[in-house]
Amino acid sequence: MVKKWGALSQLTIYNRKVEGALNYLISEFGFLVDTNYTPDPIFDNNGSQIPQNGKFYNIYQSDLPNLAQRSELTKINNEWMVNVNGNMQTPREGAYTFVTQDGKIYIGEGRDPYHIDLSGGSAVDYAGELQLSNVGGKIEVTEWSNSSGHYKPIADYKEQSGLSPATFRDASQWFIF
Numbered sequence: 507m508v509k510k511w512g513a514l515s516q517l518t519i520y521n522r523k524v525e526g527a528l529n530y531l532i533s534e535f536g537f538l539v540d541t542n543y544t545p546d547p548i549f550d551n552n553g554s555q556i557p558q559n560g561k562f563y564n565i566y567q568s569d570l571p572n573l574a575q576r577s578e579l580t581k582i583n584n585e586w587m588v589n590v591n592g593n594m595q596t597p598r599e600g601a602y603t604f605v606t607q608d609g610k611i612y613i614g615e616g617r618d619p620y621h622i623d624l625s626g627g628s629a630v631d632y633a634g635e636l637q638l639s640n641v642g643g644k645i646e647v648t649e650w651s652n653s654s655g656h657y658k659p660i661a662d663y664k665e666q667s668g669l670s671p672a673t674f675r676d677a678s679q680w681f682i683f
Contacts, residue, residue, distance in 0.1 A: 547658075552678040554652070554660035561629035562657045564622050569656065574623035576612040579604065585644045588613065599639050604650070604667075605657075606631040611668050622656040632667035633657040634677070653677035 547565045548556045555562050577588040579597065588597045602613040605624045609631065614624050621633040636650035650669050652659045654677075659666075661676040 549658070550660055552660075553658065554678045555658045556660055557663055557666075560666070561631065562633065562659045562663075563629050564625075564627055564656050565658060566622075566656055569622055569627075571622045571625070571627040572619070574614055574619035576614050576619070576624045579611040579613050586638065586647060587645075597638050597645055599645070600637070602636050602638065603634075604636050605633045606667050609668065620656060621654045630657055630659075632659050632663065634659070634667065636669065647673060649673050649675060651675045651677045 545558050545563060547563055548558065550556055555565060577590050577597075580587055580589060580594075582594065586597060587594045589595075597613070602615070603619055603621060603624060604611055604613045605621050606612070607625060607628065607630050612624050613636070621630070625633070632652070633654035633656070634650055634652045635654075637648050638645050639648040640646075641648065647669055650667070650673055652661055652664065652674075658678075661674070661678060664671055664674050
């Protein structure tokens with residue numbers, strides 16, 4: 507129900523999705539354009555998503571993100587640091603979920619926040635999991651992957667992650683017995 511010219515009225519809204527175009531919400535008052543258009547994902551033979559316009563989109567579009575604490579992971583003087591509320595800190599060793607958006611790497615504590623939570627549901631440059639370990643007194647990314655259920659990025663675009671390809675493991679090649 508909406509208020510229309512001082513009286514309550516029933517408002518009928520039609521949601522129209524046009525393939526390869528924007529979503530439109532149409533009513534008797536006119537239409538609104540959904541500027542957060544998410545294209546339908548395209549997959550390779552391994553089930554990994556192929557990026558569109560250089561971005562990976564949430565493949566489960568009906569899933570909504572939860573509010574999650576995320577910290578920016580940055581390499582300073584050849585050591586990884588996290589920016590927590592404007593304070594640069596040495597991150598703890600362990601496994602982290604990560605997304606890269608607009609060239610910045612964001613991590614969530616452990617594997618609890620989903621990639622969609624870290625990204626706010628928006629498109630990402632890359633997504634996966636990483637392991638931070640103390641190597642010679644410095645925190646390093648010792649291993650990382652494209653393991654992400656909501657984005658499933660293809661390994662060919664791993665350079666978009668901002669992480670070293672030398673420590674990459676392709677999650678689409680893992681076998682579960």
